[in-house]
Structures are given as structure tokens and as C-alpha cells.
Amino acid sequence: MPVTAFVENALFARGAPEEVAQRLRGLAPAARSSDVLVFDDESGKQVDLPVEAAPEAPRGRGRPSLGVAAREVTLLPRHWEWLSGQPGGASATLRRLIEDARKRGRSERDCLDAAYRFLTVMAGDLSGYEEAIRALYAGDRARFEALAAAWPQAVRDHGLTLAWPEIA
Template sequence: MAVTVFYKDDVIARGQPGDFTQALRDLGPLARSSDLLAFDDDTGRQVDLDLTEPAAPRPRGRPSLGVEAREVTLLPRHWEWLAGQPGGASVTLRKLVEAAMRAGRSERECLDAACRFLTV
């Protein structure tokens, strides 16, 4: 996720949060929390940055790949279709999500992002 960080009215950082987290920590205490604002570059939503120290590395295995298990609720006909796909449900769902992400954002999504940013 790429973000842009503003301190009062100036852009002070742009890019991946991990690239400039230490610089933001070095700013010290702020007079007002609203002096420092961060926005997701894709959605225009204001985001909270985690400025805590990174946790210890996780052990090897599937979780280190970033795989996250969550519940998906589908109709029986959807499960049947997914079961018939090469690789099964998980692989097919990941491929569908990746294809949608590559397709890019619609004009409406771009306008919504701009409105969210301007509202803040």
C-alpha cells in the first residue's frame, strides 16, 4: 500500500510506510494529532500508520507467505463450481482477485478516492 503523509500542509513522505516509519518516529510529540495525516494513494482514505517497532520474524512455513485463513460464505452452486476448477477453491479465488486487481480502478472509484481525500 502506497501512502502520502502530510505534516500540516506539507507532503513529508510518500511511498511504502516501512520506508519512512523511522523518520516519522523522529518527529517527536505533535501539538495536535491532526497535524500529521496519512492517505492511501489508491483509495484516498485516511489511514493510521503503525509506528511501533517491528515484531520478531515469524517462523518458516505457510504463514510466512502472508496466507491468511478467513471464512467465505457462498451458495452451494458456487462451491460446486469452485470445486471443479483446477487447483480448487483457494487457487481459483486468488486468481479471480488478482485478475480484478490488475484490471484497475474504475472512473467512479477514482472520483470516490479524490472526494474522500478532499473531505479530510
């Protein structure tokens, strides 16, 4: 899950969460917590990164060291029956299905929603925001760009990248 960090309205860092957190550790303390914001590039949601270096916990034995998390899945009997006939068992089949879905990418609506979440935080009080969001959901990129022209460039460009990743 790549993330993008902004310091005030300028793009500061983009990459894996740990890489971005490492870069943020080198910053001087911000005057306000809202001066440094980090966003998930897939969902557009604001995320918190562990900027304070945490002591490494001793590693235990077993699968958790691989990042495996056991959770309950509720399926109908016909689903369990189908899963039991798949090579590798239920867990391997579910992992394959999820990875295949992730490779197909996000839907157009997912992209627009991610841009909306990001822009609500970063541009919600800027001139033309509401009309720009209407243009965003209408799929009118040219109108969106015109309405967002006066916004900070990094905010406008990141909103465009989230909304129209194949074009940006």
C-alpha cells in the first residue's frame, strides 16, 4: 500500500509506509499536527504512520512472522464445498482470488472516491472545491482542472492522479 505525505500543501514523500515514515522522522517537529498529513494512495484516506521509532519486539515462532493473520470467514455450505475441491485448500484459494481481484485494479468509482477523500481534507476549504467535486464525479476532467487551477499544484496533481490514474 503506497502512501503519500504532504507537509503543508507540498508533496513531501511517496512510497511504502515504512520508507515515508523514515523520511518523516527527519523532519523538525511541525507547528500543528495538520501541517503533516499522510494519505493511502489506494483509498485516499488519511493514515497515521509510526514516526517514532518503535523498539523491535522479539520474534516468536510460527507463521505470524510471515504476516499471516487468522480470522473467521463465514460462508454458505456450498461455498465451503467448492473451496474444499480447489487445489491448495480454502486459504490458498481465497488468497489467489483476492490477489487476482487486486491485480484487476480499482474501479472508476473507487478512484473517484479516493480522490474525493483526499481532496476533502486537503482542498475542502479552497475556492471552487464543491464545483470541482461535482466535475470529478461527472467525469469532467477538463472542468475539474479548470476549477482546481488556483489550488496548490501538489494537491491538484495528486487529486488528478487518484481520480484518473491511467491518464495522470
